[in-house]
Each structure stands twice: as structure tokens, then as C-alpha cells.
Amino acid sequence: MLKDQLKQIRSSKRLSAATVITALTTDFFALHGDGYQGDDPAVTVGFGRFMRQTVLMIGVNRGATIQQRLAYHFGAVSPAGYRKVNRGLKQAAKFHWPVISLINMPGAAADVAAERTGQSQAIAATIRQMGQLPVPNIAVFLGEGQSGGALALANCNRILMLGNSLYSVASPEAVQAILKNRRQELTAYLPMTAPQLLKLGLADQVITEDQHTVQRLQRALTTQLTELQTWSPAKLKQQRQAKYLALVAPSD
Amino acid sequence: MSHFPKKGLWQQCPRCHRHVHRLEWGQLRICPYCGYYLRLTAKQRIQQLTTGNDFIRLPKLAEHTVPFTFPGYQQKLAQAREKTGLKEAFVAGQAQLAGATFILGVMDSHFMMGTLNIVVGARLRQAIETAKQRKLPLILVIASGGARMQEGILSLLQMNTVLAAYDALNAAGLFTLNILTDPTMGGVSASFAFAADIVLAEAGATIGFAGKRVIEATSHEVLPTDFQTADSLYRQGQLDAVVQRSNLTAVVSQLLRLH
Ligand SMILES: [Zn+2]
Numbered sequence: 001m002l003k004d005q006l007k008q009i010r011s012s013k014r015l016s017a018a019t020v021i022t023a024l025t026t027d028f029f030a031l032h033g034d035g036y037q038g039d040d041p042a043v044t045v046g047f048g049r050f051m052r053q054t055v056l057m058i059g060v061n062r063g064a065t066i067q068q069r070l071a072y073h074f075g076a077v078s079p080a081g082y083r084k085v086n087r088g089l090k091q092a093a094k095f096h097w098p099v100i101s102l103i104n105m106p107g108a109a110a111d112v113a114a115e116r117t118g119q120s121q122a123i124a125a126t127i128r129q130m131g132q133l134p135v136p137n138i139a140v141f142l143g144e145g146q147s148g149g150a151l152a153l154a155n156c157n158r159i160l161m162l163g164n165s166l167y168s169v170a171s172p173e174a175v176q177a178i179l180k181n182r183r184q185e186l187t188a189y190l191p192m193t194a195p196q197l198l199k200l201g202l203a204d205q206v207i208t209e210d211q212h213t214v215q216r217l218q219r220a221l222t223t224q225l226t227e228l229q230t231w232s233p234a235k236l237k238q239q240r241q242a243k244y245l246a247l248v249a250p251s252d
Numbered sequence: 253m254s255h256f257p258k259k260g261l262w263q264q265c266p267r268c269h270r271h272v273h274r275l276e277w278g279q280l281r282i283c284p285y286c287g288y289y290l291r292l293t294a295k296q297r298i299q300q301l302t303t304g305n306d307f308i309r310l311p312k313l314a315e316h317t318v319p320f321t322f323p324g325y326q327q328k329l330a331q332a333r334e335k336t337g338l339k340e341a342f343v344a345g346q347a348q349l350a351g352a353t354f355i356l357g358v359m360d361s362h363f364m365m366g367t368l369n370i371v372v373g374a375r376l377r378q379a380i381e382t383a384k385q386r387k388l389p390l391i392l393v394i395a396s397g398g399a400r401m402q403e404g405i406l407s408l409l410q411m412n413t414v415l416a417a418y419d420a421l422n423a424a425g426l427f428t429l430n431i432l433t434d435p436t437m438g439g440v441s442a443s444f445a446f447a448a449d450i451v452l453a454e455a456g457a458t459i460g461f462a463g464k465r466v467i468e469a470t471s472h473e474v475l476p477t478d479f480q481t482a483d484s485l486y487r488q489g490q491l492d493a494v495v496q497r498s499n500l501t502a503v504v505s506q507l508l509r510l511h
Contacts, residue, residue: 107462107466108461108462109462110462110466110467110469110470110471111467111470111471111473112467112471112473112475112476112479114461114462115460115461115462115467115479115480116484116488118488118490119442119460119461119462120441120442120445120446120460120461121442121446121490123442123443123461124415124442124443124444124445124446124447127411127412127415127442127443128415128416128419131412131415131416132419147399147408147438147439148408148411148438148439148442148443148461151408151409151411151412151439155412167405168404168405168408169399169401169403169404169405169407169408170399170401174401175401175404178401178402179322179323182323189320189321189322189323190320190322190404190405191320191404191405192404192405197405200405202405202409241413241416244409244412244413244416245413247406247409248370248373248374248406248409248410248413249374250314250315250317250370250371250374251317251319
């Protein structure tokens with residue numbers, strides 16, 4: 001059931017971006033701030049060693065404790081957060097670091113300050129920079145991702161999804177609202193689960209969730225990165241565009 | 253043709269509540285009493301920004317395609333088509349104004365609030381690519397509530413694909429101009445809406461990412477009276493100009509002359 005899945009994804013016990021970064025990388029250094037307005041703790045952007053090279057990691061933080069959740073605004077990334085991501089992406093392009101984004105986030109920051117400080121432009125810039133990266137990028141859905149913010153962090157060569165993760169146009173609750181009272185589950189009408197998106201061709205790999213999830217994820221990332229790193233910058237950019245264009249092309 | 257006269261010759265102004273005759277609303281649909289702008293249809297926008305009848309629709313614009321069977325969606329589409337006389341929420345063609353030739357694309361808020369879906373995205377990319385091929389400026393009149401939920405994830409993926417096409421047009425050195433009209437929200441605002449060389453907004457337009465009701469419900473903040481208005485975005489440095497509707501043709505002509 002979608003309801004149970006959401007509960008699990010949003011639980012404080014869910015595998016977090018911070019846990020994955022700690023497990024996968026050594027020598028991790030986190031960037032601080034957008035160099036302009038402030039630092040958004042809802043997203044960690046930093047670099048560390050993975051597969052005997054430096055990689056840029058982007059991880060959305062929902063927080064486990066109440067204190068963390070409040071401090072991280074429940075994982076709603078603000079414009080300053082996207083601008084910090086964009087700083088990181090610039091360095092990744094400059095130093096040829098692969099990029100891995102870890103996604104479990106609610107919709108965009110819904111508050112006055114986010115709108116006033118250029119939320120739309122910040123997200124658009126992240127979409128652009130991710131799409132134009134001359135290095136491989138891989139998105140990992142640890143939980144849910146929705147709306148423009150998740151799209152920006154998932155504009156990648158590869159999308160990996162944990163078995164119970166979700167990727168949708170808007171929050172399932174918001175989509176449910178226009179569906180009104182239907183008996184069937186929302187997922188019967190719109191693909192958003194990992195297996196559904198794998199079938200659609202948007203997700204490239206679904207990671208089984210068990211006590212070895214992190215190891216499975218590590219293996220999957222290693223395999224995918226090993227392949228992508230043989231590609232030229234032009235091919236990496238071209239593959240991103242071609243992949244999404246093929247998915248969105250109107251069919252008759 | 254406008255499909256609104258069906259409602260009758262008189263229409264109440266949403267702001268001052270006076271009953272205004274169709275002739276008084278005029279071609280630009282401005283309330284003669286309080287200056288309120290009714291939302292224009294794609295056809296009215298094209299008339300406003302084109303000399304004479306110099307608008308040649310792009311051939312073979314992408315057509316209707318529904319990827320998933322979302323309950324009630326087919327009926328909604330049928331109603332929107334009936335109401336607007338359009339097949340989808342975006343129309344594009346080659347236009348002329350002030351002696352300049354350009355590609356003009358217009359979103360129509362009367363068609364499911366101009367929401368971004370597979371066909372609208374495909375047509376946008378078509379318009380952008382046509383401008384690139386013909387080496388012409390691109391002018392987009394934007395009016396959209398964001399991604400169309402009924403087409404799910406494929407609506408969301410219009411954001412990156414349209415933006416990538418838009419960026420390629422900019423890289424080709426062609427002039428791009430976006431006119432943000434009421435409303436410019438969500439997935440449209442956070443992708444190509446601000447990607448133009450020059451971004452104008454029509455006075456009174458609501459422009460933002462998250463909707464006001466969502467923000468109120470989530471943040472429990474009292475929204476400032478000028479929140480997400482064209483004027484406030486202008487003050488924050490996010491727009492090049494806020495233009496009165498009656499002045500828009502002149503400003504667009506000026507920008508075309510200078511490029
Ligand atoms: Zn009035």
C-alpha cells in the first residue's frame with residue numbers, strides 16, 4: 001500500500017543520506033553556505049573518497065529527531081540549498097568529480113522567504129547544471145522525491161531507486177486530491193514506484209531493501225560509475241538529453 | 253474566435269465587481285473602471301503581438317497523446333478543447349511585429365490553466381527548435397499553473413527537456429524574450445520561464461513556484477499583500493520590467509528593434 005510505503009519512507013528509521021555518505025565515503029568535506037545568503041542544513045553538499053577517487057555527494061536531510069527535523073525544515077530544500085548544490089556542481093565540473101545525489105525529500109520549501117529569494121531560479125539553475133555536467137551523475141532515491149526540486153537533483157545519467165522509494169510529479173497527497181474518492185490506489189493510475197519507473201525506463205536499477213541495502217547500493221554505484229567513467233563529456237551530456245527526450249516524446 | 257461571448261455580453265469584473273460590456277472590455281480585455289486585466293486567450297495574445305494577420309502556425313504541432321489513464325482526465329481535456337477551440341494549451345507560429353520576424357509561442361491559461369504536459373512540452377521544444385533552425389528570435393508568452401498532474405512524472409520531465417532546448421537556443425546566439433503573464437507558477441517558473449535574455453512580466457501577474465494556498469497551509473505564515481506579484485518580483489530584481497498590457501506591444505517592438 002502506498003500509505004504504508006510513505007510511512008516507511010518518512011520514518012526516522014529510514015536509511016538517511018547522512019548514513020549513506022558516512023558508509024560510502026572517507027575523508028568527507030562538506031561545503032557550507034551558498035556564498036551569498038546563508039547555509040541550508042536541509043541539504044549536505046560535499047566531497048569525499050569513493051572508489052579511490054573524489055566524488056561530490058549531495059544528500060537531502062529530513063532529520064531523524066524532532067530537533068533535527070525542525071533544523072532541517074523537514075528536508076524542504078531552500079533556494080540557498082540549491083545554490084549550495086550549484087556551487088558543488090561547479091567544482092565537480094572543474095575537478096572532474098562524479099556526482100551522486102541522495103534523495104528523500106518532501107516538496108519544495110513552501111514559505112514566503114523561499115519565494116522571495118528566488119526559489120524558481122535556483123531550481124532551474126540546478127536542473128541546468130546537472131544536465132550540462134561533463135562528468136557522470138547518478139541519482140539515488142532513498143525515499144520520496146517530487147516536484148521540481150527532486151527533478152533538479154535527478155537530472156542524471158542514471159537513476160537508482162531503493163525498492164520502496166517513490167518519484168512523482170507532486171506529493172502523492174496532492175495528486176490524490178485531484179483524484180478525489182477513488183477506490184483504487186493512486187499508483188494504479190500514475191507510475192511512481194520504483195518497479196513502475198524501471199518499467200517506464202526512467203529508473204535504471206532498483207535496489208532490493210534488506211539488511212544489506214547499503215552494500216547493494218555501493219555495488220550498484222560502483223558498477224554504474226565504472227561504465228559511465230569511460231564516456232566522454234559530450235556523450236554524458238548527450239545521453240542525459242536523449243534519455244529524457246525519448247521518455248517524454250508524444251506517442252500516437 | 254473568442255469563445256467567451258457565450259456567457260453573454262456582460263461580464264462582471266472580478267476586482268471592482270461592476271458589470272462591464274464586452275465592447276468596454278475591448279480587445280485588450282481591460283476593465284474601464286478599475287483597470288483589471290482579464291486573462292487573454294492565445295488568440296488574443298497573438299493578435300496583440302503580431303502585425304496584421306502575420307502569424308503562420310508552425311506545421312505539424314505535436315498532437316494529443318495521453319500516457320496514463322487518469323480518471324476524469326479525458327473529459328477534462330474534452331471540456332478544455334470545447335471551451336477554447338484549441339487542441340492544447342500552447343500555440344506557436346512565425347510572427348511579424350514592427351518589421352521583425354520571430355517565433356511566437358503562447359500558453360493559454362483557459363486550457364487547463366496552461367499546465368505543462370507531454371504535448372505542451374513537445375510543442376515548446378518544437379517552437380524553440382524552429383527558432384534555432386530559422387535563426388529567429390523567440391518570444392514566449394507564459395501562462396501556466398505548472399506541471400499537469402494527470403500526466404504524472406512525464407509532465408515533470410518536461411522541465412529539464414524544455415530547459416535544455418531553451419539553453420541550446422541561447423547558446424546559438426538568438427534573442428530570447430519571455431513575457432510572464434498571470435499565472436506563471438511551479439514547473440514552468442522553475443525551468444524555462446526565467447531562462448530568457450529578457451524577462452518581462454505583465455502588470456498584476458502572479459509569479460512564483462509554490463502556490464499561495466500551499467504556502468499558507470504549510471508555513472502558517474500570513475502572506476504579504478504583494479506576495480508573488482510582478483511588482484514585488486521586480487523590486488527583488490527578478491524581472492527586467494513590469495509592463496502594462498496596453499504598452500506591451502510597444503516594449504516588445506523596441507526589444508526586437510534593438511536585437
Ligand atoms: Zn474592474
